[in-house]
Each structure stands twice: as structure tokens, then as C-alpha cells.
Amino acid sequence: QSALTQPASVSGSPGQSITISCTGTSSDVGSYNLVSWYQQHPGKAPKLMIYEGSKRPSGVSNRFSGSKSGNTASLTISGLQAEDEADYYCCSYAGSSTYYVFGTGTKVTVL
Amino acid sequence: QVQLVQSGAEVKKPGASVKVSCKASGYTFTSYDINWVRQATGQGLEWMGWMNPNSGNTGYAQKFQGRVTMTRNTSISTAYMELSSLRSEDTAVYYCARALRNFDYWGQGTLVTVSS
Numbered sequence: 001q002s003a004l005t006q007p008a009s010v011s012g013s014p015g016q017s018i019t020i021s022c023t024g025t026s027s028d029v030g031s032y033n034l035v036s037w038y039q040q041h042p043g044k045a046p047k048l049m050i051y052e053g054s055k056r057p058s059g060v061s062n063r064f065s066g067s068k069s070g071n072t073a074s075l076t077i078s079g080l081q082a083e084d085e086a087d088y089y090c091c092s093y094a095g096s097s098t099y100y101v102f103g104t105g106t107k108v109t110v111l
Numbered sequence: 112q113v114q115l116v117q118s119g120a121e122v123k124k125p126g127a128s129v130k131v132s133c134k135a136s137g138y139t140f141t142s143y144d145i146n147w148v149r150q151a152t153g154q155g156l157e158w159m160g161w162m163n164p165n166s167g168n169t170g171y172a173q174k175f176q177g178r179v180t181m182t183r184n185t186s187i188s189t190a191y192m193e194l195s196s197l198r199s200e201d202t203a204v205y206y207c208a209r210a211l212r213n214f215d216y217w218g219q220g221t222l223v224t225v226s227s
Contacts, residue, residue, distance in 0.1 A: 102148075
């Protein structure tokens, strides 16, 4: 099972919006509404930001939103802030034999 | 509050095995799967497998089949991940994560270094 494809890096200025894509296949992203997104700061454990494609856990800012179209999921960060600078990973359920697959990861830089 | 506390860093020689523990608190241990994810230095996240603490059922990524074993001790709300036949490429931070179709709480990570 190959990793989901994400851009290596995305950057934006404070206050801007950025979108990170996560491209899979019809066997994972395209088949299930079970894409989640994780934020990871250096030296820290990942943190759940979006689950089931577009739902936000309690405590996560509404500046983070998720969507999906076909085999591609997306994470949008609006009103970019310095604290959003981190690595972001998508993850999709891929069925009862492969189970889960992560994306390649995207480094977000706030200019 | 939900917490997953992992065991400390390990240094192992090639060919050896390592067993990492993950102690859960703040919720009913048997109500959520425990998954294991690893991350080599400077690399991305890699899913390794899952375990249902209630039944003991497991599912492993094909890459680790035959080398990984996930177990639990429900009396102390602790999950374990054992990886055998270690090689240098297994040097990574290993995380446990609580899961119900997404990984909502994570342990702090355990660095496993494989070096001769």
C-alpha cells in the first residue's frame, strides 16, 4: 500500500488561507469518508485536527476545515497564524486488509 | 483526562527484539482500539497495526507481518508492541494512539535506536 500523496511544502503569510491536498486512490480516500488530518510540531506527538473528512474535535480552531472530492481530500487553514507552522499529515482508512495509510506529510511555513 | 504514557527509550542491537508499553488512563481501556505508528527521524508517519483491547484481536500492516506482535494486559490498562529481528531501518520514534476510526489521543512516543 503506497502512502497518500501530499505536497512537500506549503507556505502563506499571516492571515492568508492555504490548502493542503491529499491524493489517494479508489481503494482508500475515494471509498471511505474516513480521512483524518494531524498536526505535528517538532519533537511532539501528532494532534488530531480533522476526522471523518470534515469534522473538528472539540478544542480545535474553526480556522481548520476539511473536504473531499473523489480520491482527493483537502485541509484548509484560514487566517493563518504563526502557531500553525508545523507538519501536517492526512490519513485514510483503506479497508479491512490494509486498514490505514498515512500521507507523505506537508510542511507548512508561515512567512 | 485521557492519557497514554509510553515506556522509555531503548537501544537494541541488530537482530534483537524490543517491547514498548503504552499505559492508558482516563477512559475505559477496552472501549477503544490501540494503534501503533512509527516515525523515523525526519520522515513521515507509518502505520504499523491495531489491537482491540477487549478481544485481543489484531491487524498488522503487511510490511510488519511476522515481525510485530501487539498484546495487552487489561488488568493494568496497558498495551504492548513487540518488534523482532530489529535492523537499523527500525530506528524510529514509536507512538501508540487511541483509535475509533481516527487517532484522537497519542502517547508521547518512545525512541528505539538499533545500533551495533
